[in-house]
Amino acid sequence: MINLIVIVVSAAMFAMVLVWWRWPAFRTWIEAPKYFMLRQEQRFDDRNATRTASLDL
Amino acid sequence: MTTFSEQSLDREELRNGQSAGELPSTEYGLIRAHVFASLATLLISALFGLLVATKFNFPEFLGGHAWLTWGRLRYNHTQGIFFGWLGNAFLAFFYYAVPRLANRPVLSRKLGWFLFCTWNFAVVLPGWVLVAAGFSQPLEWAEFPLVVDVFVVLAFILMVFEFVLPFLRARLSDLYVSAWYVIGGIIFTMLAYPVGNVVPELVPGAQGAAFSGLWIHDAVGLFVTPFAVAIAYYVIPATTRRAIFSHFLSMVGFWLLFFMYPLNGTHHYVYSAIPMAAQKGAIVASAYLGMDVILVVTNLLLSLRGGSGIVGRDVPLRFVWFGVVSYLLVSLQGSVQALMPVNRFIHFTDWVIGHSHFAMIGFGSFIALGGIAHFWQRIPGTRYNERTMNWSFWLLAAGITLMVADLTMAGLVEAQVWESSAPWIDSVRSVSSYWLVRTFSGLPILAGFVLFWTSLVTGPRASAESATAALREASENISVFEGNASIAHEPSFSNRFSYVHVIIFGAGVGFFALSFLVLAILPGKELADEIKRVAPVTMPTLTASEQRGRVIYGREGCAYCHTEQIRSLAADVRRFGAPTEAWETKYDYPQLWGTRRIGPDLSREFNLRSRDWQLTHLYNPRLVVRDSVMPPYPWLFNGSASQPTQEALDLLVHLQSLGRARQLSGLDGQPMAASVQPETPDMAMASEPSARATPPTVPIPMTGGYSPSAPVLHPASDAGDLQEEVSRGAVLFAANCASCHGPAGRGDGRASASLLPKPANLTAARFSDERLSSVLWDGVAGSAMPPWRELPTEDLRALVAYVESLHTPSAPPSTQDATILVAGKVLFSANCASCHGDTGSGNGPAAAALAPSPTNFHLKKPTEERAWEVLGNGVPGTAMPPWQSQLSKDQRHALVEFVRSLYGTPEENSGQ
Numbered sequence: 001m002i003n004l005i006v007i008v009v010s011a012a013m014f015a016m017v018l019v020w021w022r023w024p025a026f027r028t029w030i031e032a033p034k035y036f037m038l039r040q041e042q043r044f045d046d047r048n049a050t051r052t053a054s055l056d057l
Numbered sequence: 058m059t060t061f062s063e064q065s066l067d068r069e070e071l072r073n074g075q076s077a078g079e080l081p082s083t084e085y086g087l088i089r090a091h092v093f094a095s096l097a098t099l100l101i102s103a104l105f106g107l108l109v110a111t112k113f114n115f116p117e118f119l120g121g122h123a124w125l126t127w128g129r130l131r132y133n134h135t136q137g138i139f140f141g142w143l144g145n146a147f148l149a150f151f152y153y154a155v156p157r158l159a160n161r162p163v164l165s166r167k168l169g170w171f172l173f174c175t176w177n178f179a180v181v182l183p184g185w186v187l188v189a190a191g192f193s194q195p196l197e198w199a200e201f202p203l204v205v206d207v208f209v210v211l212a213f214i215l216m217v218f219e220f221v222l223p224f225l226r227a228r229l230s231d232l233y234v235s236a237w238y239v240i241g242g243i244i245f246t247m248l249a250y251p252v253g254n255v256v257p258e259l260v261p262g263a264q265g266a267a268f269s270g271l272w273i274h275d276a277v278g279l280f281v282t283p284f285a286v287a288i289a290y291y292v293i294p295a296t297t298r299r300a301i302f303s304h305f306l307s308m309v310g311f312w313l314l315f316f317m318y319p320l321n322g323t324h325h326y327v328y329s330a331i332p333m334a335a336q337k338g339a340i341v342a343s344a345y346l347g348m349d350v351i352l353v354v355t356n357l358l359l360s361l362r363g364g365s366g367i368v369g370r371d372v373p374l375r376f377v378w379f380g381v382v383s384y385l386l387v388s389l390q391g392s393v394q395a396l397m398p399v400n401r402f403i404h405f406t407d408w409v410i411g412h413s414h415f416a417m418i419g420f421g422s423f424i425a426l427g428g429i430a431h432f433w434q435r436i437p438g439t440r441y442n443e444r445t446m447n448w449s450f451w452l453l454a455a456g457i458t459l460m461v462a463d464l465t466m467a468g469l470v471e472a473q474v475w476e477s478s479a480p481w482i483d484s485v486r487s488v489s490s491y492w493l494v495r496t497f498s499g500l501p502i503l504a505g506f507v508l509f510w511t512s513l514v515t516g517p518r519a520s521a522e523s524a525t526a527a528l529r530e531a532s533e534n535i536s537v538f539e540g541n542a543s544i545a546h547e548p549s550f551s552n553r554f555s556y557v558h559v560i561i562f563g564a565g566v567g568f569f570a571l572s573f574l575v576l577a578i579l580p581g582k583e584l585a586d587e588i589k590r591v592a593p594v595t596m597p598t599l600t601a602s603e604q605r606g607r608v609i610y611g612r613e614g615c616a617y618c619h620t621e622q623i624r625s626l627a628a629d630v631r632r633f634g635a636p637t638e639a640w641e642t643k644y645d646y647p648q649l650w651g652t653r654r655i656g657p658d659l660s661r662e663f664n665l666r667s668r669d670w671q672l673t674h675l676y677n678p679r680l681v682v683r684d685s686v687m688p689p690y691p692w693l694f695n696g697s698a699s700q701p702t703q704e705a706l707d708l709l710v711h712l713q714s715l716g717r718a719r720q721l722s723g724l725d726g727q728p729m730a731a732s733v734q735p736e737t738p739d740m741a742m743a744s745e746p747s748a749r750a751t752p753p754t755v756p757i758p759m760t761g762g763y764s765p766s767a768p769v770l771h772p773a774s775d776a777g778d779l780q781e782e783v784s785r786g787a788v789l790f791a792a793n794c795a796s797c798h799g800p801a802g803r804g805d806g807r808a809s810a811s812l813l814p815k816p817a818n819l820t821a822a823r824f825s826d827e828r829l830s831s832v833l834w835d836g837v838a839g840s841a842m843p844p845w846r847e848l849p850t851e852d853l854r855a856l857v858a859y860v861e862s863l864h865t866p867s868a869p870p871s872t873q874d875a876t877i878l879v880a881g882k883v884l885f886s887a888n889c890a891s892c893h894g895d896t897g898s899g900n901g902p903a904a905a906a907l908a909p910s911p912t913n914f915h916l917k918k919p920t921e922e923r924a925w926e927v928l929g930n931g932v933p934g935t936a937m938p939p940w941q942s943q944l945s946k947d948q949r950h951a952l953v954e955f956v957r958s959l960y961g962t963p964e965e966n967s968g969q
Contacts, residue, residue: 002320002338002575005568006345009316012564013309020305029230030308034300037233040157041295047080048437 081162084152085436087169091149092429094177096510098141099422101185103506105134107499113492116679116686124189127688128614132188132200138417139198139276140209141181146425147284148176151220151239153432154291158236161223172215179208195611196269197652198276199254206254213247229559234307235287241315241562242283245569249275249319252573262642263330264581266622266650270331270339271322271577273652278318281421285384286314286353288428289377293360296374296431297367302359310353315565317346319572323580324395325652327404328624330639335580340395347392354385372446373434376427379454383419387412401626402476405654407488407495408468415461418502423453426509433513440516445508453505460498467491476628480793480847481657486684584639592640593722599644599714606711609704611649613690620651620658621715632847634661634716641719656687661716670841671709673698673811680808681841683796698811763827763916767834770850771826772858779858786859789852797841802863812841814909814934821923823864823960828916829857839908839935881955884948892936897959907936918960924953 019026112118112127119125152169156162163169184201187193192202201209221240224232232240253272257265294301301307320342323335358381361368368378390412393399403409430446433439467488474484599607610616623629625636637660642648666674673680676698678687693705701709773779791800797816799805804818833853836844845853886895892911894900899913912919919927928949931939940949 002334002341005320005338005571005575006341009313009345009568013313016305016309027305030305031300031303033231033233034294034304034307036231037158037235037291038294038298038300040160041298043080044083044157045435048435 081156081160083156083436084163084166084169085438087166087173088149088152088432088436089439090173091145091152092433092513094173095142095145095149095425095429096506096513098137098145098177098181099506100503100510102134102137102142103499103503105130105137107496107503109134110492110496110499112688113686114489114496116688120689121691123191123692126613126690128617129189129191129193129612131614131617132193133185135198136184136188136200137181138422139280140176140184140201143281143284143417143421143425144176144181146429147242147288148172148216150284150288150291150425150428150432151216153436154235154287155220155223155239158233158239158291159223159227160231161226164219164222168215168219172212172219175208175212175215180205180212191612193612194254194258194647195614195616195649196254196257196647197273199257199269199272203255203258206251209254210247210251213243213250216243217247233290234301234304234311235291237308237311238283238287238290241311241565242280242287245279245283245315245319245565246275248566248569249279256577257647259646260581262645262648263639263650264584265645265648266326266329266642267323267331267335267577267580267584268573269648269650270325271319271572273325274322275319277416277421278314278321281417282314282318282384285380285421285424288424289357289381289384292374292377292424292427292431293357296371297361297364299360299364302356302362306352306356310349310356312561312565313349313352314346316568317342317349319569320576321346321395322572323576324400326622326650327395327397327400328626328629329622329650330584330637330642332580332583335576338575340397343392343395347389350385350388354381357381372441372443372450373427373430375450376423376430378427379450380420380422380424380427383415383423383457387415387420390415401624401628402472403468404624405620405652406468406471406475407464407491408472409653411461411464411468414457414464418453418457419461423457426453429513430509433516439513442512442515442517445512445515449505449508449512451505452501452508456498456501456505460495460502463491463494463498467495475632475654478631478847478849480845481632482682482684482793485655485686489684489686492686587638588640588643591638592643593718595721596640596643596718597721600710602707602710603714605704606707606709606714607645607649609693609708610711611647613688616649616651617653618651618655618687620654621645621660622650623658623660629658633658635719635724638719641716656685659712659715661719662712663714663716663720665716666843667812667839667841668709668713669699669812670808670843671712672701672705673808673841675705675708676701676811679796680806680811681796683792698808763913764831764835767831768850769827770830770833770854770857772854772861782855782858783862785852786855786857786862789848789856790859793845793848794856802860808841814840814932816841818923819860820863820865821920823866823918823920824860825916825961826857826861828913829860833857837909839910877951877954878958880948881951881953881958884944884952885955888940888944889952897956903936909935911936914956914959915962916960918957921953921957924957925949928952 020030108119108125109127109131112120112130116127123129152163180201184205187202187205188200193200194202199206221243224236224240249272252268253275256268259265260268290301290307321339323331323339324343327336327340329336361378368375394403394408394412426449430441433441470487470491471484474487621642622637623633623635630636637650641660642650670681672694674682674685674687675690676694677689677691678685679689680698690705693708694701772782790798790802794802795806797804797806797808797812798819799809799816802819803821804816806816809816830853832842833845833848833856835846836842845856848856885893885897889897890901891903892899892901892907893914894904894911897914899911901911904911927937928944929939929941931937940952944952
């Protein structure tokens, strides 16, 4: 049973790597959230900077 | 040009009813509340830990109070760190990160405060109080009682609504890896917690242990790890203002973690009665998990490429960096220690305690502290004091490094002693100095936590200019994703992949269920079949008193120092007896196998020690074992060891029932189980008595005062060598025997007041080599004298030499008058022979039923005073009655002369 699990997990991981390697569109899609996160970080920080400024005033 | 991210955000906001540019609200009040709750519980839990560590060197410290005993403090230490500190810290992070990651607020502020109150006032606080009051569950990482577990599960359900729902309303394909870790951690912990906490109460012994093993690992793998990694994946890009190295690798790491972590559980029970297939599966999964961690950490560290300067400057990022590096090291350590050649050596030792502190402090706590410091600097109105925060980091880093190094070395020392034939207490003595260092290493850690809190409340108020400038500067460094945005944004493409995450999440849940099937349900069924097949039909059930005793054993944390499982290893078998089989645990609800040995295994305690020895040991362990670090339990007694309460008696009968089923089944007389056969070459040291595979399971009754199976240890004949042996024996005697027999061997040690029969006055008789060797080898059945065969042969010989030296040769018998000896013989035959035998060899018809067995006067010659005393008063606690009222003084005199004349005569072995 454990052999089967290891084989299935390994195969799934290799399949993902294969898709990533063969399909540039997948790469673009899977990497997009890391930029979304940064953009959100910038937006929230900008808002908080404004709030901090208003607090000081 | 509008970037992909911006288009995506605009679309999201329109869908959420937000106007473009509007941001979801963040619950700053809840963040602050959880931060302060986390730090308050952290300080209390760390203090508990420091007290626990101190008690290793000073076991009497706060020892008289049940609420402050070692076991209960230890429960509250780990549960406080788990629920109080890390739980609150993670919740604070969720309130900060979820609105940013989901671009939606958390579900409800009111729900948030309800969750806060549930977590702290229905889980942490009552959990601590109940454990301190003696209501607990003796399962690793599940020590809070079942009533608290209900609120834990409720809290996780609330977390699903509060934090997971906002993510589900967002576009799954936009979710950053931290969001996935938050979702996965909450859902998988919610599923695993009840299984790990409730099922072992319903499934006995070995079967329950299979489930316990899952939770022990899931607590770290599905709660601490995902949330800590989520913070790391959040803080690193948010600080450096650069995207992580690869989101693809982060997602591969995420799914591998959730696929493989649940499959690790049984590696806590390697070489146990759990089917070997499950054990090996867990070991393979552990190795696989190590590879996953390498992947995750590589991705995280590559995300810092070129940014090492920031790690040096930014203290929160430095905390996270330290945690990430610790994650790599502790995970690889975990994978290695699951491997059988390593596991057999270090399991149950302080090595594992070092490992768990490395995981919970070095990894989990450092990242949580970094996360708190990171967002503390970014929420309105709060800033930390950088100088104090810096000191906090270095104190914590120094403390945990010292602690882990020290405990790892202590573990290796313990393992070395356990592999040898040295007495168990030698392993305690040998790591005493390491425990002292561990306690001191806790001081900088506690100070570091205090300084961390101080830095949060003493931070400067940021000026508008500096805060805005810092954030603007940071924003300029953002590398906004633009490449291939048009491809990514195509609806057809998004649709094509939109279900990928859902499918993989479904697979993750499937794997989670599979872990229970493979590691718990299937092995459990196999064990149930085995128990049905093997368990003797006459196996006695537990009495009500024994069941109450189990509860007391559990509530006092005994299972954290004593295992109730003998592993299929030569070192275990040699020391404790036959490996524990599943059927022996069929009435154990919940299992008390334990995961640590400070004291010896107790699986074969049945008949091993006398009732009064056990009670004295419970009242104050150092009365009978001088260097013991076991806590005293005076609240189980009414002022003295000889006045036990019903609870002490219940605990006593529980201890004395351990191994009873096996012994009554007669299996111990058979050759070793097949499962131990591969280890037998390790035991092939039969020429050395101390290395024999037969463990000292019980004191063996010795009719005639001599055991033919015991090796006869003759002290050296050379005067110089003998003196050396006597000196060596004196040291051994002081360390191992004086607590009962007294420092001068007069039977007046500290424990003697509560032992019956009293420890022998070794100065009041002359003993033969055979008698002393037999007693040391087999103990004295019916008394508190245990077998000492675990001592090396040379030590036993030295003890024989020393005890023989205690006897001062007295004047020859006052008379050699044959008529008195004849009269004595006649009286002896009439009154004493039924027990002591016709020839005084201790083998009379009644002897076999008596414990302690009657004295063989050919092997033991009492002093005249002692003989008179025994005839006059008898020997309390034995079958020897007083003869003062039945025999005249002349008759007793004749008997004294007779029995003293027998020593060393040819009949000495007639008792065999």
